[in-house]
Amino acid sequence: MLGRLAGVPMPAEWLYETAARLDLQLAAVEAVLADRDTVVRLVAEPGPAGADAVRTATLGLALRGLRTDALIANRVLPESDPDSWLAGPVAQQRKTLDEWRQSYDVHPVAHLGRDPGAPTTSPPSPYPRPDRLRHRHLAGHRPPRRRRRRPGLAHPLPGARRDELDLVRRGDEIVVTAGPFRRTVPLPSALRRCTVAGAALRDGELRIRFRPDPALWPRTR
Template structure:
């Protein structure tokens, strides 16, 4: 079973493409669940049928659901809050402060991710397609398990078993997201320079989180005006030429495959219209096929007496990059997204002497302690 997560800037059509992907999988005889974590919940509108928090049949082999975070909070949050209260109390926070601290930002995203994992595990699905919220919400969704688990691991000696149990749960969620054999992200965008710029920043942020992006989808391309004439045709050709130029620049900056979908005059609603859209999107290819194998985030290579640490981050020319070292951890901040990465044991007695960005990502040169500074 694989999980495909569709995300992108709000309004780019990710819900429709997620629904079309699930419909194509089901039409091929594979049991597919498409589930929305987007608070806007337009997935039901795409199929033209009502959906609830539990999977319901949309068509043969095709099931849909939407995550109702408010209902989840009413049902699940009291148990999670009690676990966090025990953790914080065990760490020396008094009971009143612990109650206040358990009203945490990001709980909605954490509950939504937990529910997706539950739905994936509870059904006979060969694929689960997730219509995620807009990009910023999705980045928070992917960051939370690691961030909270890291915090819990630090307070574990004083917080006891409650911290361990919660950290293990979050670690399982993190492992699901970071395993390219089980999960992959499809980034949806419209071919406009501002949207593509945000998409490239998202690629960097997800790579920094260790999340595998396996493909890009350019949606709503203006149709080609082949034999048409007149002002409308001239406008269409000019607009399509601008979009093609944007796509060419993007293709030159990433090894990821870019699928394209042209704008339709009528909004695709219902399984038949979604299947037609999927035919253009996948052109007969398997929607689950992986066209890109990710490089490991960290790799070490010899450089004479020194060692080089390669961090596979797709950096843009305008990326705001900051590096720092905190003991055996490397602190990397790119465009406001920060992550602590444990240095490989081989490099912990070395000193960083140089850093540069290249086609492989970020390359840091390490010299043995006492070497050139």
């Protein structure tokens, strides 16, 4: 009506409906991410690209405090003769699998010899049943420690690199950026009365140090 009366171009009704639908979908995703009972199962093909993707996914999961129950290593090639042209790819996959097994509950799935989307009969699912998986946290993952003798926060970030980390204090929150991911962490009441004294990444764990602010912290007698 406004568009017809005032000649002002207005978005079509379908655009409002699309925006409302996206809002509902984002809210559903946020509810899943915020649920402490949520676990994640990663699926990747062993190799350089898969290793990079798993590292990035692990970083994002750790930033959100989520845990993984298994890593499905997809399209694993069979062992072959050392003189075969497959020897190189097999060795590359084996190296990645060995690295993954140090941090994950790995379940290899054999290469089918064809594209996974090709028509075929329905074989038994190669993926392990949830009740057969050993639930475990991300490598080095444990709930963030909030009570320490010295004011501070600690959060596991396995696979993180110093040059891709960024911290910003914003009022009563800490904005943590790790690679392509960002999370806003509300500070507990005690740390809201402190200033940030420094931060360090050690052994896959981000540690933020705080110093009591004399202007906000009660004086002791």
